[in-house]
Amino acid sequence: MNVELDRKLTTILCADVSGYSRLMSDDEGKTLQRLKITREIFRENIARYGGRIVNMTGDGLVSEFSSVVKAVQCAVEVQNKINKDNAPLATDDQMLYRIGINLGDVIIEGDDIFGDGVNVAARLEAMAPVGGICISGSVFEQVKNKLPRAFKFLGDKNVKNIAEPVAVYSLSLSEDPGRKSQTSHHHIPSSEGKVKEPEEVEEEDKRIRAYVKRQAAFYRRALSFGTIILFLFIINMSTSPDYWWFLWPTGPFLFMLIMDAVRIFGVGHKAEDWEKRKIAEIKSHRKKHGR
Template sequence: MSEKLTRKLTTILAADAAGFSQAMGADEVGTFAELNAAKDIFGKLITHHGGRIANTAGDGFIADFPSTVEATQCAIEAQRELGTRDGSLKFRIGVHLGDVIVDGDDLIGEGVNLAARLQSMAEPGGVLISQQVYDQVHSKLTIGFEYLGEKRPRNLAEDVAVYRIAMSKPGFSFHSKTKSAVPPREPARQEGDVSSAPSSLPLPQSVLFAALVAGALVLINLVTGGSIWAHWPILGVATITGLRCAPQIIPPQISAIIPPQTVVLVAALALINIFSWGGYPWALWPIGALVIVGLGRKILSQPE
């Protein structure tokens, strides 16, 4: 009779040094020292967030966490701390919540494979998470997410929804949200249905502040009488706020095609053209250039 497999549901964090072989070829001693320093940082943060290192292999490792939120925080804090250090060694990180097989201290199975594939698709210094992780953390962490669409990881049979954590989002914070009620359940996604992808976090405070400023400007314009002028400063405030919060306010099915900041700039140019209408749609030229550049950046940023 075969031995019964031991399984568990856990959050897997996969990390790997990008371009490690080339770096070793250029400076073996220095790169090895950088790798050990990075492993010390990861080890400290993994322990701090209640996880453990399960599998190790050369310049990469697999860790698992009982909490998806803690695993995501660990990934972000590790990238931020590594980013402050001198050195050329950068890490890619993937995080996935899934069922795995426990083999002593090691973890194996499809859940581990998917975390490793997400890691390989991430940019150096970046973090990619699966749909399962996003569902658990998007309402609990005040961070930005960018929906990258359905991707087919290498050697896997099905497409998976992939999210990038916005590491450079202004006002980045790790504080959990305090909610007394359970967040509303999102509708189930159908396979290949990008339009049903869940939205990001609720609108940030900067958007609400911009709305208050716009309302105040409208009231001032009405009270002072005369010509209508409030639309110009309102457009400026809206554009600045939109650029800061683009990953959260632009629908994921649009940002999967064109960078969200490009969408904001296109809208701003179109409104400027309308406000200053002189019979010629001059905004079509800069808008066309922005769209071409944005599409080009998206295509070049796709993993090979």
């Protein structure tokens, strides 16, 4: 009779202290104290990234996350913190961890999880460099375009008690400026339906702001010239209404305004092109700000 097992897909993080037996042999009290400190770092960050500690026995730890991205972010945060705390210590005194992360199907039994998904994560942890992280191919596919990290393919590895080889990757603990994170940058659709990068949107905003400044300057000049023309017209009408001499000194002002208007707004088909371009820019700008 087959028993129906309760299963789910989850992200498993396994961690283990490197050289724990040697550390305990050298100084049990100090090692235990530092183990408590590092465990607290794990607890805080696992909770922060929405994970759950499945079990914590000896120097090992198993936790699970509903989000693959958050599991990797948590691992990076933990390793960076622990590595930083250990940096001032002598090499033999350092308590460093290896971490392995896998996305896989697991069997649920109470608060515990079992199955190949957990086993693969444990094997990845053993392959990880001291103070580093190894992830499976299933994890890599989920995070490769979402985190600004450099990934290195270590090959398809045969894992004990797992039928097929597992693709293994390591990742850098520092951000890679050459990679863009989709979690920190958002693509913004343009009015034409194309996807624009943040840099394009920023450039578009600059052009819109520059255009608005040119418009404002034009209106200020128009107001100033209009005031001067009105003043001259009033004097003209008060002194010699039969001879419109005010047109002569105001001619250059009018010519300058016309040239400014042509340069800013365009004429004929250029004006139509400007209008279309301006409408597209405003629509894109509004869409960016959710209006």
